[in-house]
Amino acid sequence: MKRILMKGNEALAEAAIRAGCRAYFGYPITPQNEVPEYMARHMPRAGGVFVQAESEIAAINMVHGASGAGVRAMASTSGPGFSLMTEGLSYMIGSRLPGVVVNVMRGGPGLGNIAPSQGDYFQVTRGLGHGDTHGIVLAPSTVQEIVDLMPVAFELSERYRLPVVIAADGILGQMMEPVTLPEPIAPPPPPDWATTGAVGSPRVISSIYLAPEDLERHVLSLMRTYQEIREREQRWEAYRADDAEVLVVAYGTAARVVRSAVDRVRAQGLAAGLIRPITLWPFPTTAFERSPRRWLVVELSAGQMVEDVRLALSGRAPVGFHGRVGGVVPSPAEVAEAIRSAVVGEVVRA
Amino acid sequence: MIKDMVEVTSRPRSLVDVPLHYCPGCTHGTIHRLVAEAIDSLGIRERTIGVASVGCSVFIYNYLDVDFQQAPHGRAPAVATGIKRVLPDRVVFTYQGDGDLASIGTAEILHAAARGERITVIFVNNAIYGMTGGQMAPTTLSGMKTTTSPYGRDVRQAGGALRVVELLAGIDGVAYAAREAVTSPARIHRARRAVEAAFRAQIEDRGLGIVELLSTCPVNWKLPPVEAVAWCEANMIPAFPLGVLKDTTRSGD
Amino acid sequence: MAVHEIVIAGFGGQGVLFLGEVLAQAALSEGREVTWLPAYGPEQRGGTAYCTVVISSEPIGSPVVSDPTVVIAMNRPSLDRFEHAVRPGGLIVCDSTLTGRAPERTDVQAVAVPATAIAAELGAVRSANVVLLGAALAAHPILAAESVRAALDGMVADPQVVARNAAAFERGAREGSRP
Structure with missing residues (x-):
């Protein structure tokens, strides 16, 4: 396989497309701007969708919609934008929706700066929005590992029907390293639960369970998934x-x-x-x-x-x-x- | 004529035959029916995906026989964008209240309109937050009392009622924008045409279609249902003029 | 095999990142491990721009370097900033047209080349960076000159620029190999 030099941000975008991702939604924020820029150039050629959203709030909700419609979908951002995405992530977890979000971490708190940081650890491991939320968080340390983990992220996300976060940082995003890219795979067909039009009985993707016993049952089911993940997915x-x-x-x-x-x-x-x-x-x-x-x-x-x-x-x-x-x-x-x-x-x- | 009469008295195919959870006198039921009728008349039930918002109508998916996603508060146009972009041959609509669309979700509706998303927006305006118990909405009328404007909405302090379709009609990506009311059979008839036109704007790939429907909230307005209808006629319609503001199928619009 | 930790610094627009990428591509073509890390802050505009290239035959740990083995300084602020960081026994190459002074360190190999003046003389003032690259490689065999030249050619589409770069590289190599 041919090794080529790629920036982390561009490699992750290319790897996502090769992993069958066909919908990307994002908003400009340093140090991850090469991701939406790459997606804007290459996603249409792959027959996929690129939308520059009006905010990270909108971007994650577009992921919600596209993923709920059965398409591999992702967003990328950095700390301040990730904060805005946590609302949508909580809804996606509550609705059992897959999807991949990349956080190319930068210095905080607040506007902080655009230099590399790992200051969002608590947020990605504990704080994926309100409620009892968790999602698998993958932390690559080389550009090759970013590429290798991208298909894994989509597969895990779909297996457990929870969002997966890839936690990178400004150096990983901006650095070039040699990478070997995998062969592209075809996007998987939409799963049965996807809202693609009610040819049979209607499907509903929702996170609301008004009765306490219903919500408890729902969260207990989430907790069983969390436990299964703890037992099977430690890397x-x-x-x-x-x-x-x-x-x-x-x-x-x-x-x-x-x-x-x-x-x-x-x-x-x-x-x-x-x-x-x-x-x-x-x-x-x-x-x-x-x-x-x-x-x-x-x-x-x-x-x-x-x-x-x-x-x-x-x-x-x-x-x-x-x-x-x-x-x-x-x-x-x-x-x-x-x-x-x-x-x-x-x-x-x- | 006989055929029309049959249609008026039968349940639309896309409306599920279950009791509604809405308060007595609430007009959500009427509006749900208008949406179901439009879906039936356009023959799009099997390729329609609805996006429910946060508010009293959060459970709309229990009443309409189509696929649904339930969006975070205000974000329905963004969720609808995600669905429509990956399934461009489907029909996607949002159903949003005034707090959802005109307050917390202004960025999402404005930019969905700016992008000319091929979606349909059913915007229900009853000038108050219903689900949370009668707080001031962006569309609450000047001087109107709510639990968070207990002395009446003070325009100097809280601004005036936001007229959303007028704003959206000025955006190029919007193909159809109208405001109607559901306070009388004649108005409901006009509203039905507007809802269908808002779907046609999407189906004909012209742009975003939005209908604002003036509605009532007897419980939070603290009025009996019949008086609530009269109050809407007397106070809301003057503040929110009815009619088609934009229709790209008409020349000169 | 030695690990090369190279810092290339100058003004934005002098081809600092480009030079780093040439080295990275050449290292890749030799089957080495390599990292190329730009300073991606506002420094890209106006002030001192720099990038760090690490070349090794083993997997590379830190792509951030505090004591580089090689510094290519393309202006005075870069020389002032990085001269003292170079590891003893390392190499400093500077564009003496712009630095206005030679390196002061005596425990490193110092090569002062009037790269901008040479490039201007060659009718290719924008190839000053390539003059310095040629000098650095002649003074210190980081990579084979052939693979660097091939990488340099491969990164430029305009044949006239390729020719100018080739001339600049050769001239730099002569400067760098002077005792």
Whole structure:
């Protein structure tokens, strides 16, 4: 297969089309603008639909409509726009609609800046709108992994009838790396529940259950799905972890920096390793069954995933945290120092 | 003539034979019937997809025998856009109240209109929030008392009633825009024609079709149903003039 | 094989991102791993634009580099900003027409080339970036000159520009190979 250089944002758009996505809705926001731009050029050629929506609120609701009509549909955005999409995501979860939303995370809160960040972790893992909401959250760390996860995102989304979020960041979106693109697949036929016109009895896609016992039954069904996902869909990768006396947990771009830092401290004789969650929700708790002496979590945030790591370890080992915020990406040297400090018991930037 | 009489007394095919949950005197039932009649007369039941909004009519899918998606508050035109773009040969309509369309959903309806989405919008205006218990709506009349304008709507403080179809009629993407009322048999007859015309604008690929239907809310207006009809005639129709504001099938429009 | 961590910096419009992409394409053609990361902020307009290219035979960890092995500085602010970041033993190539000074570091290999003046002399002032590329590759064998030239040709459609770039590259290579 031919390797080509592609920007993360463009690669994800192309991979979505190749995965059978035939409807894209979006609104301009940096650092993900190459996605709608690419879709505007290429989606019509694939026989699909591109609409520049008037807002992220409208965009996610267009995904609602198209996905409910049985077509693989997606949107992409960054933090401020993702906040606006959470309303629609809650309705999609309540209505059991699939769909893929990419959040190319940037610095927050508020307008923040356009630099890379992982500050939306809580929002994507806990905050997909009001109510008891969850969706699978995939966190690629290379452009190739973005491409590889795109068909997975659509398949998982349809299997569980819940939206899937791909949590990337400004670096992954803007960076070019060599990628091998998969062969395009044909879009799957619309599922039975899709509203395509009531040739038989009418179908209804709705999230309203006025009677408490009805809504409870609905949410219990969602909870069974959530549990099934927790049991079956945890994904993570370990790097030089087997003999590690200190394990560093990081995802996305932060995991790449940690990988470099692990190599640095290994070269100096310190047995460090990396646990890289690929699913942020469900959090890969199975990666934490065996525990070394020390743990360190590195995030481009004020400390969010670290809470899941502490929950997964249930107090079995101390967990340090090293985070940079505001779009600052730590250097491998800085992280290497944080790993060394973690081993001697200091917690840097706790 | 006999044929017409039969049609008036029979239940439209697209209207499900179940009791409505609406309050006594509410005109949603009448308007549901007008939509069902239009779907039947155009022969589009099997290729029509409705989008329900948030408000009293949220359960419209229990009454119309077509596929439905239920949209977040105000977002029905965006959901309808998503459906229509991926299924361009289907007929897609939204059914929205005044709070949904004229307050929280102004961006969605305005831009669906600007894009000339081939959808039909049934806009029910009763000048009040019904489902939440009688709060001031964007279409509440000046001086009208509601639970959130207890001293009467003060235009200086809360603005005046928003006339939405006039706004939308000025947008190029709108092919048909009309306002009618359902307060008398004659007006209902005109409303029926308007609803069908709003569907035709979509089916003939001309643009977005919208009908605003002046409606009543006896419970939240705190009036008996017959007086509510009279109040609508006396107060709403002067504030919201009836008629076809735009029809691209007519020359000069 | 060595990991090359390259920062290319200059004004927006000097072909900073382009130069990085040439290196990335050439690395790809040699079967290497590579990352190309632009500074994508408002810096793209007016101020210092830069991109980071990492080339390795192994999977690349951080695409963000704090102590590059190679810096190509195309103006004074870039030289001022990145000169001190270069790893000891690394390489600095600068366009001395625009930097107005030579690198001061003595623990790195410094190549000052009047690239803008040379490019102007060649009748191709916009190819100053390519002069610097030729100089950098001659001073430090990051990639094979042939694959870089092929990548350079492959990224430009206009045959006149291809020819100008080729001349600029050769001239730069001569400058870079001077002791």
